[in-house]
Amino acid sequence: MSGLEELYKEIILDHYRNPRHRGELDCPPAHKTEGFNPLCGDEVSLTFLIEEGSIKELRIAGQGCSISQASASMMAAAIQEKSIEEVRDLTREFKAMMSIHEETMTNADQESASAAALTLGDLEALKGVVKFPVRIKCATLSWNTLLTGLDDLDT
Amino acid sequence: MSGLEELYKEIILDHYRNPRHRGELDCPPAHKTEGFNPLCGDEVSLTFLIEEGSIKELRIAGQGCSISQASASMMAAAIQEKSIEEVRDLTREFKAMMSIHEETMTNADQESASAAALTLGDLEALKGVVKFPVRIKCATLSWNTLLTGLDDLDT
């Protein structure tokens, strides 16, 4: 089962079995954003607290498969205390890693993905997902949902 | 060119080259009815005079191919002075001859087609059209148009 092991790295299963930052924050002061994976029905609900342009805290609720749960859990761990700009950069970098086809990235995405000095760290474990294209949406669900939440702040 | 000769019998070409009953009658007292062949754009316009339940006179206008023109011309010759009921019977019989698939006829059509004692006479020459299914609409255009005209009388 080498294919499976490439997808389900130990660290992913660990985040799946022991998800970090589960729960909900009170809104307000926290902001809430929700996302669906239209392919499987998975739902994620994020609540996050912004302080001085940084994500002070983020909590994850919702249901999903091991990949979407692990990705959300790893994302929460990675962005805590980061500035909104840093979070956006990291998101771009993560999505670039998850992107099978360059055409689907805008030029801006590509530039910043290569320019950003941020390291994905543990998130690199999710790289194997790219070989299973239907699961990419699982891995990016929480990231896209957070992006939408950040965009909503501006409006 | 045996296939062609089967389609374009001499009598058909004769009606095409020398169409009978061309023209238009004044409406009223005549009735007018128009039909299209949606496949090729051919148009036929019939004007006819009813007297005592019979078609006293019918005139044909419009444009079309040899088959549609000949069929109209032969129809006009065949129905002149016939009662509306006789015309309906003849139409059914003609359409039955033109019908490649029994399924497309209603039961009523089939019964009366076999029951009718009317003879198609010259019209039998159009039988070859059945082998060229796209041309069937050419052959039936004037007949269907007349039927619509007769139906309109009732309403």
Add this chain to the structure above:
Amino acid sequence: MTLPSDLKDRFPLLSQIVNGHEIVYLDSAASSQKPDCVIDAMNNYYETINANVHRGAYEIAAQATEEMEQARRRIASFIGCQSPHEVVFTKNATESFNLIARSWGGSNLSEGDAVLITDMEHHANIVPWQILSAEKGFEIRWLPLTPDGLLDLDQLDQLLDGVKMVSVTAMSNVLGTLNPVSEIAERAHAAGALVAVDGSQYVPHLPTDIQELQADLLCFTGHKMCGPTGIGVLWGREELLDSMPPFLGGGEMILDVRRDGFTPNELPHKFEAGTPPIAEIIGLGAAVDFLDSLGMENVRQHEIALTDYALRSLNDRYGDEIVIHGPSDPLQRGGVISLEYRDVHPHDLSQVLDQRGICIRAGHHCAKPLMKELGVVATSRASMYLYNDESDVDALVDSLESAGEMFAL
């Protein structure tokens, strides 16, 4: 009579090797495999008579038209319809429902009216009504389910009040439930409503007779019944279809076009705008020939036996660790088995099965309102067809366990 035992040989895909295993295809509710004769029929069209239809006077165009119309007659007779012009070709069942909603609904529904659907409908029989309702302001009502996954007919009559259309699936693509369409139709008609039926999962698997169903409209889709993609069907009673305005506008569906307007063509062309899916219609014609040659009664018997075997095998082996949605009696359901195994997420379950060449579907199956009723976001669904056999079921049953080892929390 039973089905031939070498049926798998007729389906080229079923000899594929996937991840080192012979494929075990258990996703026919999403799309069926295609027999050689269907593929051949389309190739034959493209290679010998490819031409646009209903137009050209030349030989191959006439042959293409004749093959297409012959397919229409066969498909009509496959559902017990005497009048082939009542059979309208669409691109899939989804378009058929949109046609009904837009054409019939657009000219018959307004505020104060209601359409009754059910809690087990596919999105194809939900969203078109929602789009129209947002414009026209009529109400969409939902017939609920009983705890064992049947329609709750006790509530039908009272829900019918003010309803102009009942649109219901003949078989659920999630629960497998077979619904009593003719009984519903009788009660709906008595209340003055029309009845549209979603036959997408029914027509491929059971003998279908529109007289018996007593429906006014029936939608189904080619790719689930051994036919190609890109082809769907709408059957409707002639008077009803005649009374409905055109849906899509363009070539073929007109008698005349003038600057100031157009005159629609006769049935079925009125509803078939543009160049039709010619090869696909011919392919679907070959598919119903194939099904007819097997006998739909035999197909049904095969699936009852196989469903029975699958339900028993799963329950015997896994007991409390497994939940199977829908009716437990194989006579009340088709071979669609939605299950939850321990707390393994359907995505993970199907990924593990895939490593053994087993294809099942994980997701909401385009029935999100039903998922909500069931209290899940997704299920794992194994669905069977005429080419499946007990060895396929055994492979499924044997593999659940390893998914549990990896993912159960």
Add this chain to the structure above:
Amino acid sequence: MTLPSDLKDRFPLLSQIVNGHEIVYLDSAASSQKPDCVIDAMNNYYETINANVHRGAYEIAAQATEEMEQARRRIASFIGCQSPHEVVFTKNATESFNLIARSWGGSNLSEGDAVLITDMEHHANIVPWQILSAEKGFEIRWLPLTPDGLLDLDQLDQLLDGVKMVSVTAMSNVLGTLNPVSEIAERAHAAGALVAVDGSQYVPHLPTDIQELQADLLCFTGHKMCGPTGIGVLWGREELLDSMPPFLGGGEMILDVRRDGFTPNELPHKFEAGTPPIAEIIGLGAAVDFLDSLGMENVRQHEIALTDYALRSLNDRYGDEIVIHGPSDPLQRGGVISLEYRDVHPHDLSQVLDQRGICIRAGHHCAKPLMKELGVVATSRASMYLYNDESDVDALVDSLESAGEMFAL
């Protein structure tokens, strides 16, 4: 560079014998023939990876999805589009126009507005607007032609007043006329109107670049460009497509469905309800690969030369006995030749040609308003594609005479 001389060998149908003659196929404007690689690509899908897309997590479903999306990327790049999600699959060009009319028109047009089309449009770009106009009460305006079959651009600016959409064909399927789309688009945009282009006859025959065309929307159809039936394309600028409400409702086009409504999916899925024409999309992908491998510039040069040869041969041989509609300069037109020969009705002409295996089309070509402008009910139309050569033209030219003997009055 020119086209390979053995191109006919790539098209299985072109070796057919019809009525004792090798087929001479001159009806590509109605539907083109299909090269072996297109047929093979679809067979390969059905035989090795047939499964529903965007859903299953299993191997063949992932492969089917990947092949379909790869085809989308190739088709996008074939028209110079950088963003594959701007490419929406429909069942044919007709559906693409209905999508535009219903979705964009339904939410943007009302009394007092106008849509400008032209006197040379195909019914696909007329009737959808007429259906909507009957509901919404906007005006449909017609840009007239010059006597030599070009659009009369002198009248454009004044007709643009109050117009919200200009919907125009890039090439007439009757006259062959190539229209100056980018100039029209510039003037339309300056007047605040959007521009939709009918590329059904253009995209198969000329190098297409959406940037150059400057259009906002482009429709074309697979079966006229070496692809299968049952597949059409709508390309649109992202912001525009994003602003348009869904057209058909059902599976795939939703993010979420609740009892009280639904949330549409992203582009392109928002406009692709139900199971897509998967095999057909893959087939069209193979078709654009084939065209790319030949080079669309070469295809265009081949057709210019052949059109020039045909126009000269017909005029030289028949002089006053023949009328050829449309521009006389091969650089201003495609290889579509509508003609009237003496007073032989097109049906009879094409029937006589058919006896010699020559396929041309007789009729109104789904352009009745244009027929009225031309003062005819029908024309005989010979249309050429990359596989035609001078021998096909010679066969046509030689055969007109015998039709005249039989039918000229």
